[in-house]
Amino acid sequence: MAEWTCDANEALSLSLVRATEDESHPPFHPTFTYPIFGEEEKIYGYTDLDIDLRFASGSLVPFLQIKHTKKLAASSTVDDVQGTLTGFMPSDYYQDEKAFLARVEEDATTFRPTGQLIHTYTRPASDSKGKGVATLDPESDDAVVFEVYHATWDSPGFRELHQRMQLFILLYIEAGSYINEEEDTWEFAVLYEKRKRRGAPHITTYHFVGYSSLYPFYCFPERVRLRLSQFVILPPYYRAGHGSELYTAIYQYVLSTPSIAELTVEDPAEAFEDLRDKNDLLMLLGHRRFMEEGFGLGEESHGGGRVGGIGKGGRSGRGGKGKEKETPAKGKLGPPTDKVWAEKWRKELKIAGRQFNRLVEMLILLRLDPADGRAMRAYRLQVKERLYRFNFEILAQLEKQERLDKLEETFQSVRDDYMRILALLSH
Numbered sequence: 001m002a003e004w005t006c007d008a009n010e011a012l013s014l015s016l017v018r019a020t021e022d023e024s025h026p027p028f029h030p031t032f033t034y035p036i037f038g039e040e041e042k043i044y045g046y047t048d049l050d051i052d053l054r055f056a057s058g059s060l061v062p063f064l065q066i067k068h069t070k071k072l073a074a075s076s077t078v079d080d081v082q083g084t085l086t087g088f089m090p091s092d093y094y095q096d097e098k099a100f101l102a103r104v105e106e107d108a109t110t111f112r113p114t115g116q117l118i119h120t121y122t123r124p125a126s127d128s129k130g131k132g133v134a135t136l137d138p139e140s141d142d143a144v145v146f147e148v149y150h151a152t153w154d155s156p157g158f159r160e161l162h163q164r165m166q167l168f169i170l171l172y173i174e175a176g177s178y179i180n181e182e183e184d185t186w187e188f189a190v191l192y193e194k195r196k197r198r199g200a201p202h203i204t205t206y207h208f209v210g211y212s213s214l215y216p217f218y219c220f221p222e223r224v225r226l227r228l229s230q231f232v233i234l235p236p237y238y239r240a241g242h243g244s245e246l247y248t249a250i251y252q253y254v255l256s257t258p259s260i261a262e263l264t265v266e267d268p269a270e271a272f273e274d275l276r277d278k279n280d281l282l283m284l285l286g287h288r289r290f291m292e293e294g295f296g297l298g299e300e301s302h303g304g305g306r307v308g309g310i311g312k313g314g315r316s317g318r319g320g321k322g323k324e325k326e327t328p329a330k331g332k333l334g335p336p337t338d339k340v341w342a343e344k345w346r347k348e349l350k351i352a353g354r355q356f357n358r359l360v361e362m363l364i365l366l367r368l369d370p371a372d373g374r375a376m377r378a379y380r381l382q383v384k385e386r387l388y389r390f391n392f393e394i395l396a397q398l399e400k401q402e403r404l405d406k407l408e409e410t411f412q413s414v415r416d417d418y419m420r421i422l423a424l425l426s427h
Contacts, residue, residue, distance in 0.1 A: 004072055008033035008041045011049045012085075014171075016057040016236065017101075019108035021197055022205060024057070025236035030171035036088055037079070045078030046071050051085065056104045057207040058111035058192070060164035062093040063100035088170065090163045108205050113192050114158045115151030119249030122146070123240075145194040146209065146242065148249035152187055162188070165211060172232050174269065179213055179229070187214040187226070189253070191233075191246045209237050212250060216260070223261040225352075226254055231272055243272075244279050251283070254350050262350040278424045280351065280359050285425075290345060295367060296331030335364055335378035357386050362418045384411050 009030055018024045033041045043049060048069040055062050064086065072078050086093065094100035122143045151158045159181070169176040179186060191209040210233035216224035228250065233243045254263045265276060284290055291297060332341040337360055346356040361383050368379060384407050388395060391410070395403050 003047055005042050005044050006046060006049045008037040008043050011043060012051045012053060015052075015054040016207065016234070017054050017063075017104050018057045018207065019105050019205065021200070022108065022195070028235040032171060032174060032176075035170040035176070036085060043079050043081060046081075049081070051081060053085075054100065055164070055208075056100075056107045056111075058205065059107045060161060060208055061100075061103055061107070062089060062164060063097065064089075064093050064095060065097065088167055090160070109203060111206055113147065113149045113190065113206055114155040114161065115149035115188070115190065117147055118150045118189070118253050119148035119245070120145060121245050146245065147192050147194055147206075148246060149190050149192070150187065150253060151190060153181070153184055158188070161190075165190075165208065168210075168232050168234065169230050172234075173230060176230065183215075185216055187216065188212065189214065189246060189250050191242060191249075193237075208234070209242055210234055210246060212246060214250065219261040223259050225262050225264050226260050228263065228265045243275050247275060247279050251279070260350065261347075262352050264352045265355075274421060274424060276355075277359070277362070277421050280355065281362060281421075281425060284349075284359060284363060287349075290349075292331075293341070294331045294333035294363070333360060333364055334382070335368075335375055336382050337364070354390070358418075361386075361414075362422060365415065365418050366422055380411060383414060384408075387411065387414065 012030055012033060013027045014030065015027045016025055037043055046068040050067040052065040053062060066081055122145050125142050125144050153159055166178050188211055190211040193207040193209055195205050197203040197205060212228055213230040215227045215229050217227060219225045251263060254260045268276065332338040342360060346353065364379055368375060370376065387407060387410050395406060398406060
């Protein structure tokens with residue numbers, strides 16, 4: 001039996017194919033295939049099974065070829081690989097390799113993103129995965145430009161594009177599923193790599209990197225909450241900061257759109273939650289007015305590119321021969337935090353309530369002096385108050401001492417996780 005059974009994740013090979021003159025990424029494999037091939041992610045009836053699924057790197061037009069060295073005689077136990085997989089793909093996929101490669105060459109000069117350009121950033125051509133690099137001139141020969149487009153079902157050609165790219169949701173998001181295209185209010189943010197062909201700079205090519213789906217919900221009295229539903233970056237672009245750029249593009253779009261009250265996230269995976277926390281924290285740390293009001297910092301406290309000159313013990317100081325430090329005047333973040341002030345900022349920054357409270361707690365912890373007993377106690381009570389409200393139905397059923405013990409245990413766990421997240425800021 002084992003010789004006729006293969007791992008679906010290993011058998012399925014994915015490629016983003018570029019024109020002959022452009023260098024393509026190596027093939028890669030999916031993280032999940034259980035939505036397609038079943039919970040065990042096994043395919044039965046073949047030996048040396050190779051499922052070659054390629055996509056034109058811009059338009060994502062697919063090509064499918066299935067190879068194997070042996071196949072069991074037709075029976076009900078042999079899996080129909082092509083029939084199963086193509087049930088999740090648009091019907092216009094290619095099976096003729098020559099015709100597919102001709103389409104790739106055509107797309108290189110004709111495919112253009114649809115929708116509205118909302119965000120642009122650059123990376124050096126020598127290392128398009130570089131992070132923390134200085135912004136390059138997009139016209140420079142050493143620059144690779146990345147662009148994020150906001151699209152809807154009304155964007156020309158987008159519905160067809162979405163039918164091709166939605167497969168990545170099943171392959172890379174645990175418990176991911178296709179959205180209902182009959183719901184016409186969906187919005188999307190799509191990230192592309194934009195390149196000028198070497199030796200032919202008049203030719204510009206676009207290559208799909210990833211995307212996010214967004215859904216607006218009514219928010220009283222006349223605005224909407226935009227919920228980030230799905231978020232995927234393809235493996236060739238992993239660990240390069242592209243997820244942060246896509247999230248930043250979405251957040252900046254929310255801030256710039258008066259009809260949107262706040263950005264929320266639907267049941268985030270742990271990796272995405274870390275990405276969101278890190279980028280939200282960096283945004284707040286870089287927000288001069290918020291930090292000045294929050295920690296009572298004067299303008300002179302902003303130096304060296306680090307807000308408030310944060311040093312050991314969480315205190316703010318100015319450099320000098322004596323290395324003297326002074327405790328900043330108490331600001332609105334406290335602890336305890338001024339709730340009216342915090343709510344005003346939450347609305348202005350369009351951050352969901354629980355997320356904003358967590359960010360505030362992390363920022364306070366970042367600057368908290370462990371030797372300041374009063375501040376430590378005030379911080380602990382502030383966090384526990386939120387945790388109690390959030391878990392009220394469960395905690396209310398416990399005896400008083402058990403409830404206090406559970407709150408303390410949860411607080412310690414939350415604080416440890418905050419320290420882990422704060423450590424990401426230096427990465």
